[in-house]
Amino acid sequence: MAPIGRICKEDILESQSSFAKYDISTGSAEIKTAPPSKGIITNGGKPGMPSTSGVHELLECPVCMSSMFPPIHQCPNGHTLCSNCKARVHNCCPTCRYELGNIRCLALEKVAESLELPCRYQSLGCHDIFPYYSKLKHEQHCRFRPYDCPYAGSECSVSGDIPLLVSHLKDDHKVDMHDGxxxxxxxxxxxxxxxxxxxxxxxxxxxxxxxxxxxxxxxxLGMAPVYMAFLRFMGDDDEAKKFCYSLEVGANGRKLTWQGVPRSIRDSHRKVRDSQDGLIIQRNMALFFSGGDRQELKLRVTGRIWKEQ
Known part of the structure; x- marks a missing residue:
């Protein structure tokens, strides 16, 4: 018998008959009906080691299908959901429609503390295992996580490893490739x-x-129009710091030079630009370098890249 409590009148969400299985290797989620349990399930093919897949399902929020982190909430009937979705369902349990209140599921939070899970980028080369509550933080900085497309001036959603992005830039964005x-x-x-x-x-x-x-x-840049040139490294920041580069622009006996360290493509081109980490040319100076009637921009930028010893 359900405990005494108020039933929400709002038709917020239909009760779900099955949980979503969360694929911890890819971070994706899909709706599947869980098969009936048949005896003891082994973990990784090792007899006698019980699988934690059932616990994983218990830790999946039935609304957003993501892994739940404290505080984990529950209704008077014991149905759980994450704190983000508690506000989305207007404090009404999506399963039994009872009012949620402020009940914490401390037992499930304690169970989560005992779990160790592989990184979601395991298929990309990360073979580390992490406590449940440390896994998400690691994945935000995992060196095996995919890179976003570094092309500037468009909202490109492509991501992947460096060889994939190089081919993507060449084939889809028609970016020139240069050896040297x-x-x-x-x-x-x-x-x-x-x-x-x-x-x-x-x-x-x-x-x-x-x-x-x-x-x-x-x-x-504020109220002043400027031009800026900078270099980004297709890799992580610790590798980018092994290189240096210089840029130079000039004409009429004057020149501007810049020397710096390329920024990793982990930082967006907008972030690098806004940090002014590159060669900045004021418009008046750019027009002076362009010569002529100052009505057309003609800038020649030279540079080189070298490796620090």
């Missing part, structure tokens, strides 16, 4: 008064067996 550690690029814009959101990424350099993305952008 020195470069000399010319940027031309017919109307330099229009600087807002003008974005180029002209080249990916294959240098020292690694790849680097050269960016050149025009944007507003």
């Amino acid at each position: 550690c020195t470069f000399n690029h010319r940027y031309v814009k017919s109307n330099p008064q229009e600087v807002e959101n003008a974005t180029w990424m002209l080249t990916v350099f294959n240098c020292f067996g690694r790849q680097f993305c050269l960016h050149f952008e025009a944007f507003q």
Whole structure:
């Protein structure tokens, strides 16, 4: 018999007859009807080791299908859900429609503390095992997690390892590929008064067996229109710090130079741009370097990449 309590009148969510199985190797979730239990299930093919798959299902929120972390809430009938979804269902249990109140499921939180799970990027090369409550934090910084597409000026949703992204940039974004550690690029814009959101990424350099993305952008720095060139490394930050690069632009006996460390593509191009970590050229100086009637932008940026000893 259900405990005495108020039943929610709102028709918030239909009761679900099955849990979603959460694939811990990929982080995806899909609705499947759990098969009936047949005796003892072994874990990893080792007899005598009970599977924790049933516990994993108990720790899945029936609303968002994600793993639950404290505080885990429950209704008077014992149905659980995560704290984020508690607000989404307006404090009404999605299974039995009883009012949730503020009951914590301390037993389930304690069970979660005893679990150890593989990283969701196990298939990509991470073979570490983590306590349940440490797994999510690790996955946010796991060195095996996929990289986002580094192409600037578009909302590209492609992600993957470096070889996949290099092919993607070449085939889908038509980015030029260049072998070598020195470069000399010319940027031309017919109307330099229009600087807002003008974005180029002209080249990916294959240098020292690694790849680097050269960016050149025009944007507003406060009220001042500026141009900026910078380099990003296709890999993690600890590897990026092994390299240095220099940039130079100039004409009419003057020049601007920049030397820095390439930023990892883990940092978005917008984050690097907003941090001003690169060669910045004020528009008046850019037009001076362009020569002529100052009505057209013509900048030549040269640079090189080297490896720190």
